[in-house]
Amino acid sequence: MPHNVNASEPPTPRRAYDARRRRELAEESRRTVLARARELFLAHGFGPTTIAQIAQTAGVSPESIYKNFGGKPGLVRAIQEQSLLGAGVPPAEQRSDLAQLTATDPLALIEQLGRFTAEVSPLAAPIILLIRDAAASGDADMADLLREVDDVRYRRMLHNVQRIAARGVLRPGLGAQEAADVMFTCTTAELYESLVMKRGWSAERYGTFIARTLEANLL
Structure with a gap:
């Protein structure tokens, strides 16, 4: 059954x-x-x-x-994309954008940008140098990636400048493209390589140098 x-x-x-x-x-x-x-x-x-x-x-x-x-x-x-997030939370780009929107003191904003550079550069610069060296050896994929990385970085610097300019922070008469060129130069892997990797500067000292350079050229 x-x-x-x-x-x-x-x-x-x-x-x-x-x-x-x-x-x-x-x-x-x-x-x-x-x-x-x-x-x-x-x-x-x-x-x-x-x-x-x-x-x-x-x-x-x-x-x-x-x-x-x-x-x-x-x-x-x-x-490389991961390195741009920085070491903190939220990602460095988000914190940078927030600082540009909310900082009331131009000098404090520039100091903050210097600190972001000191945070991201130890992660990003060695990889950019790796890409550069591989491109120089004749690797076509790495040459394409190097151009892409530089293009993205320049657009980011122009984005930063446009936000700062919209708040009336830039020195009178300074154009957005020239200001972006200054920022682009201050964030090159080669500058980090020269001062930190070769001359032994700390990341903090490097960030302070970047802030002083930006202050002298942008404000």
Whole structure:
């Protein structure tokens, strides 16, 4: 005789698929890959570093790196974009925009911009120098990326200047393009390389120098 099933007993629900946990694990894996790739690129250079080496140190498959980043150029681009976030929360660009909108003292604003430069440069400058050196060696992808990075940085500096100018902070008679050129020069990786990496300045001293240079040329 067949066993009677209690019709009123609800079926055992399937365990809900934890999509959020999967996203967290994927993001954690992504951060690990970028961190290991950064270490290897800066230690050995762009050319000698292989996807296989990065995958091994990150504990992932080479195929997953190609799928998520498209190879070494995509990895370097992702590392560079990550570096622009800075070391604080929210990302440095958001904090910079907020300072430009809310600061009431021009000198205080310039000091803040100097501090943002000191925060971001230790992360971004070494990667830009990596891109520069790879481009100089003849790597076409890195040459394209270097132009892209410079273009994005200039547009960001022009954006900063336009916001500052709209508040009447810039020195009278100073055009937006010239002011953006000053900011563009003050944020070059080569300047960080000269003063911090070669001359041993601290990031804080470097940020103060940038603030003083901006103050002398923009206000």
